[in-house]
Amino acid sequence: MTGRLVLVATPIGNLADLSPRAVAAFADADEIWCEDTRRTRTLLNHAGIDGARLRAVHEHNEFAITTELVAAIRSGRTIAYASDAGMPGVSDPGARLVAACVAHDLDVTVIPGPTAALSALVVSGLPTDRFVFEGFLPRKGPDRKDALARIARSDATTVVFESPNRVDATIADLIAVCGDERPAAVARELTKMFEEVVRGPLRELAGLSPRGECVIVVGAAPTPIAADDDAIDAALQAEFAAGSSARDAAAAVAVGLGVAKRRAYERALDLRAR
Numbered sequence: 001m002t003g004r005l006v007l008v009a010t011p012i013g014n015l016a017d018l019s020p021r022a023v024a025a026f027a028d029a030d031e032i033w034c035e036d037t038r039r040t041r042t043l044l045n046h047a048g049i050d051g052a053r054l055r056a057v058h059e060h061n062e063f064a065i066t067t068e069l070v071a072a073i074r075s076g077r078t079i080a081y082a083s084d085a086g087m088p089g090v091s092d093p094g095a096r097l098v099a100a101c102v103a104h105d106l107d108v109t110v111i112p113g114p115t116a117a118l119s120a121l122v123v124s125g126l127p128t129d130r131f132v133f134e135g136f137l138p139r140k141g142p143d144r145k146d147a148l149a150r151i152a153r154s155d156a157t158t159v160v161f162e163s164p165n166r167v168d169a170t171i172a173d174l175i176a177v178c179g180d181e182r183p184a185a186v187a188r189e190l191t192k193m194f195e196e197v198v199r200g201p202l203r204e205l206a207g208l209s210p211r212g213e214c215v216i217v218v219g220a221a222p223t224p225i226a227a228d229d230d231a232i233d234a235a236l237q238a239e240f241a242a243g244s245s246a247r248d249a250a251a252a253v254a255v256g257l258g259v260a261k262r263r264a265y266e267r268a269l270d271l272r273a274r
Helices: 020-028 037-047 066-074 095-103 116-123 141-153 164-178 229-241 246-257 261-273
Strands: 004-008 031-034 054-056 078-082 107-111 131-136 157-162 183-188 196-201 214-218
Touching: 004 020, 004 066, 004 095, 020 037, 020 078, 020 107, 031 037, 037 054, 066 078, 066 095, 095 107, 116 157, 116 183, 116 214, 131 141, 141 157, 141 164, 157 164, 164 183, 164 214, 229 246, 229 261, 246 261
Parallel strands: 004 078, 004 107, 031 054, 031 078, 131 157
Antiparallel strands: 157 214, 183 196, 183 214
16 A cells, blocks of 8 residues: 655744644655755754654755655655645655656645735735736746746746745836736735735835845736727828838838738728828
């Protein structure tokens, strides 16, 4: 009879958020694998769990240790896994462990609980019906530019994790690609004594220099205002004045105003016929 992998969400700051189910999962597990044994030991002491067997599993050994995990579960052992805070596998180790179990058709279950991303999203005041989680942005290079460009054009709210010493730089980069009026929020120290959420356009979030782990929530790109016939005609007239043909003028206006090329071309022919 095989065992199972149990993913256990843990508090993101306030130890009182540890759920009864999480405590039971830790108490019932044959072994507890965790990102940091010291942090998890503190959590277990708070829950009154003594003598648990802990095993460190972090980003540096997560891949190599999956074979041992599969063997342990196949032998009938129940392994509880917890990251330092929040939901395992979300910008934290754990995803490879799950993938290995799924690949070997082993049982995986989850004890849900606190997550910084969703907590920041729901207190941000921004739309929550659709959102994108970007995690930690790449620090530099083309990958960072691509991530920022995705946020700038996204039609959904975006959630980003950031360390306190990089929040100001990231806000500045977001202003550069999104404009300083894009609505946003910065949440720090969620569930802790000094919890703070600052909301407003990006320009009002510049220079915060916050302390503590932060989550940045950015509003969706504004919906473009559909161009009416007068706007299309004015743009076409400008193209004609520059010497463009009806076909070339229509192509340029279609791209510039985001309208159908056929519509722009029909307006161009109508203007030429007047």
